[in-house]
Amino acid sequence: MSVIVITGGSRGIGASAAECCAGRGMGVILTYKSNPGAAESVVRRIEGAGGKAVALKLDVADVGSFGNFRETVLLTLKTTWGTTALGGLVNNAGYGLFNRLETVTEAQFDGLLSVHLKGPFFLTQALLPLLAEGASIVNLTSATTRVATAGVAPYAAFKGGLEVLTRYMAKEFGERRIRANSVSPGAIRTELGGGLNDEFEALLAGQTALGRVGEPDDVARVIAMLLSEDSTWINAQTIEVAGGYVV
Numbered sequence: 001m002s003v004i005v006i007t008g009g010s011r012g013i014g015a016s017a018a019e020c021c022a023g024r025g026m027g028v029i030l031t032y033k034s035n036p037g038a039a040e041s042v043v044r045r046i047e048g049a050g051g052k053a054v055a056l057k058l059d060v061a062d063v064g065s066f067g068n069f070r071e072t073v074l075l076t077l078k079t080t081w082g083t084t085a086l087g088g089l090v091n092n093a094g095y096g097l098f099n100r101l102e103t104v105t106e107a108q109f110d111g112l113l114s115v116h117l118k119g120p121f122f123l124t125q126a127l128l129p130l131l132a133e134g135a136s137i138v139n140l141t142s143a144t145t146r147v148a149t150a151g152v153a154p155y156a157a158f159k160g161g162l163e164v165l166t167r168y169m170a171k172e173f174g175e176r177r178i179r180a181n182s183v184s185p186g187a188i189r190t191e192l193g194g195g196l197n198d199e200f201e202a203l204l205a206g207q208t209a210l211g212r213v214g215e216p217d218d219v220a221r222v223i224a225m226l227l228s229e230d231s232t233w234i235n236a237q238t239i240e241v242a243g244g245y246v247v
């Protein structure tokens with residue numbers, strides 16, 4: 001059985017991806033930062049459906065903790081699945097923040113940088129020794145890298161950096177047959193940035209060819225596909241999952 005790590009798997013897209021991957025036969029290590037109850041609910045839902053999952057605490061902004069996290073992942077792999085190898089890593093954890101360029105503080109900038117670019121960089125580096133030949137890395141970016149959206153400049157800039165980093169991961173890890181791709185969602189109905197109010201949702205739906213905002217499962221199924229045997233020749237790509245947002 002392939003076992004994968006999904007950061008930020010306690011809610012939203014990460015939780016949906018965890019359930020979707022477990023439903024397709026993968027073992028799932030999902031992480032949470034502040035809400036163990038939500039993470040345990042996801043684990044129970046997966047177990048209730050016949051799958052296997054473990055929730056671990058991780059702050060992706062805390063690079064200094066990644067060595068210990070790798071050891072905890074290794075122990076979990078051995079005790080729960082009887083293996084020492086990971087089949088995939090999904091760098092999904094994140095948060096949103098609306099503030100226009102002229103009022104963004106240095107602390108806001110640094111916080112977004114830590115979670116959306118520095119964290120995925122060093123977490124991938126830390127878990128690399130555990131990734132099996134043929135493993136798949138999926139990095140969650142955003143359609144705001146393509147369509148400028150006032151109020152999210154640092155977030156979008158770091159997601160753009162993560163798309164570039166994804167191509168470098170593919171280049172450097174290719175010799176171990178490890179693939180790396182970005183999944184770039186449009187507006188998805190989650191709690192990110194405080195969630196969508198009716199007015200904002202109507203605006204975004206109107207800018208989307210398919211006429212609605214996305215649901216977490218719309219993205220989760222693409223993440224699961226990129227972790228599966230169906231996508232072994234997809235590499236170094238950014239796949240926008242947005243229903244045709246601003247086309």
Ligand SMILES: NC(=O)c1ccc[n+]([C@@H]2O[C@H](COP(=O)([O-])OP(=O)(O)OC[C@H]3O[C@@H](n4cnc5c(N)ncnc54)[C@H](OP(=O)(O)O)[C@@H]3O)[C@@H](O)[C@H]2O)c1
Binds near residue numbers: 033092
């Ligand atoms: N929703 C959208 O419209 C949208 C669009 C484009 C891209 N994305 C991207 O998709 C990813 C998932 O977003 P979402 O909408 O599912 O968000 P969400 O519903 O707000 O869930 C965020 C998840 O990330 C975790 N998290 C937040 N900060 C963390 C940190 N510092 N360290 C570790 N975990 C942390 C949360 O854990 P706790 O609950 O334990 O705090 C939670 O599990 C993010 O990278 C986001 O930027 C989302």
